[in-house]
Amino acid sequence: MNDDGRFRRSASHFTDRITADGRDGWPVEAGRYRLVVSRACPWASRSLVVRRLLGLEGALSLAVADPIQDERSWRFTLDPDGRDPVLGIRFLSEAYDARERGHPDGVSVPAVVDVPSGLLVTNDYLRITLDLETEWTALHREGAPDLYPEHLRDEMDDRMDGIFRDINNGVYEAGFAGTQEAYDEAYGKLFARLDQVSDHLAGQRYLMGDTITEADIRLFTTLVRFDAVYHGHFKCNRNKLTEDRVLWAYARDLFQTPGFGDTVDFDHIKRHYYQVHEHINPTRIVPRGPDLRGWRRPHHRDELGGRPFGDGTPPPPPPEDEVVVPL
Template sequence: MTGDGSFERDRTYITTRITADGRDGFPVEAGRYRLVIARACPWANRSAIVRRLMGLEDVLSLGIAGPLHDERSWCFHLDPGGRDPVLGIETLREAYDRREPGYPSGITVPAIVDVPTGRVVTNDFERITLDLGSEWAAHQRDGAPDLYPEGWRDEIDDVADKVYRDVNDGVYQCGFAAGQQAYDKAYQRLWARLDWLEERLAGRRYLVGDTLTEADVRLFPTLVRFDAVYHGHFKCNRQKLTELPALWAYARDLFQTPGFGDTIDFAQIKAHYYVVHHDINPTGVVPRGPDTSGWLSPHGREQLGGRPFGDGTPPPPPPPAERVPRLGRAG
């Protein structure tokens, strides 16, 4: 927290990269690494989406931390015996401590772990998705999209930076504000940016160009969590996502695109925010709503044109072990 009660995110990450040439000591190798995510976490959601879009399921295994944790670490309480079946650990902190004993910063997801040593290689969530789309090219599926095309990178970076500052992190600045003035400033920035996005997406299918890009991958995880947790739990309550015509249609369009909605587990999302954030929700009561069946309703965005995967193709369905529950009505 800053002096005026504003929330300030710790941006200290392990920036080691896994690259095709192995210049940081970690070359891309099929089967060597494990991507650890939590279905609840929006930052981890990005890497789960890109892994799906690139078709890396057979070469980069997926560990899933449960939605509940304490101040020390994410843990694998959903796995048999409470241990990750590949890494053999109960908490993600164990992999961080193997990288640096007494690791002093946040134990965050996503994290990529070197399976032979059990050490975290990187938790730099922004770099992870970019590298999955580029450095892992030799292992990508046929038809994998280019999410960071060279000719659009400046615009992608500009839009993604605005989205990160005011929306991805903006909802947290609202939710964790420790003073009215800090909250009011964050709230105003959030809604000014959401209004900007509503206008931008009214006449175009995707944020940049006519295909899916890294910018869309970065916005979607916040939008899909908005009505379920951010609107009420984080006091981002000027309007619901469902009351913003362009953004709601855009979010449904992405949700129904293979690789996006099939990474979303609303029950785990709500359990994490409403149970773990004791200071915001001390009772730990998890709301029954909202109704999620609307995510599968027609969005009508096809009339705006665009080609979701560019010259590529949709990914196949996720492996059976990675499938999430089907949507249904709340209650």
């Protein structure tokens, strides 16, 4: 939080990349790395969707942290004995400290850890998914979609930058604002951008045209949390997602697409936001609503045409140990 009451997100401190040529010292290698996520976190949820769509479950193992953190960071209390069964640690901070004792920032997800050494490799959430899409291609499943098409990258990067600034991070700037002025500014930018995106999507099925891309994944992870937490908890309450005809149908379309809704855990999402942010919700009461059954209702977005996976195919069902309790 800045002195002016505006929330500022810190840049990722650990930005090494896992690449096909291993130029940062971390070569792509099946089974070597472990992706640590919280299903509550929108930044981590991006990596969950991308990993599913690309079929990387067998190449990049998954650790899911408890949605409730404590002062020692993300913890593995969902696992037997409270330890991650692969890394053997109780807290994600142990991998951070193994890499750099006294690192300047907090412990965040998603994070990729090198299994043999136990060292954190990266917590660069902006880059992790792009590298999964472009550097891990040798390990993609047959039929994996192209989520970051080379001919669209400049336009995509510009669109994703606006979505990040005003929507993905904008809800946090509103929710964590320390002054009325800071809140009003973030609120205005958020809904102006949502209106712009809604207009854009009124005539086409996905953000970049007729196929799903990384841009849709980044927008989806905020939209799917909007009514459950951001509308009330973060005071982003001009209207609900369900009150925007286009965005609500678009979000349902993605939710019902294999690889999206089957990674979403609303229980983790709600418990994390309402119980961890005690400065916003000191009672730590988790609201019962909203009614989530609407996520399964028909969306009719297929009337716009499009091919969700382009020349690719839908991913198979998730591994049995990664299945989320359905709505």
